[in-house]
Amino acid sequence: MNRRGDGARPERCTADREHRLWASGYRRIAGVDEVGRGALAGPLVAAAVILDPGCIPQGIDDSKKLTASKRERLAAAIRDTALAIGVASVEPREIDRLNVGRATRLAMRRAIEQLRPPPDYLLIDAMELDGLAIPQQGIIHGDCLCVSIAAASIIAKVTRDRLMRAYDQTYPGYGFARNVGYGTREHRRALARLGPSAIHRLSFRGVGPDLFA
DSSP states (O other): OOTTGGGOOSSOOBSHHHHHHHHTTOOOEEEEEEEOTTOSBSOEEEEEEEOOTTOOOTTOOOGGGSOHHHHHHHHHHHHHHOSEEEEEEEOHHHHHHHOHHHHHHHHHHHHHHTOSSOOSEEEEESOOOTTOSSOEEEETTHHHHBHHHHHHHHHHHHHHHHHHHHHHHHSTTSOHHHHTTOOOHHHHHHHHHHOOOTTBOTTSTTTSTTTTO
């Protein structure tokens, strides 16, 4: 298994890997990605997406490269056409208990387990998952290179952004609707003024015991 994405550079998002796998006999290829790994607040969200080989929406790319409105349009198109979608989250207290690396793998596993029909191959952004019987490939910069992983990144990003906008109503003052939990200057100033909320990750630097250090 190639953990470096065949040595490719993150230049263009294509279905080249999927086409090779389809030609080899795989039929349900799931792209897997996460969003929120580096945020100071809110859940870590992972998605797994099995695209229909005959109906891949145009314009799918790394969610970070897309405008919010284009992500929303593509998320709707992916949901309308994909063979299966799984979305899962790991909440802040669980992230604090596990650490963010283990939480990322747990969220991905949970998303994969939701897929119906189940996948017969996994394309995963930047890592591989131990203990799975399903063949897999970890691809560095996979969300930039691989359309299935990019589709998962879009679903995960849109899902998490919606959650954080809702949390902005529950926990006002932190700017969650704008920063979606990431450590912007506005967010850090709010933390210094208000202290952590119930959805902050207390194990992260600048949030927990060292906030006023």
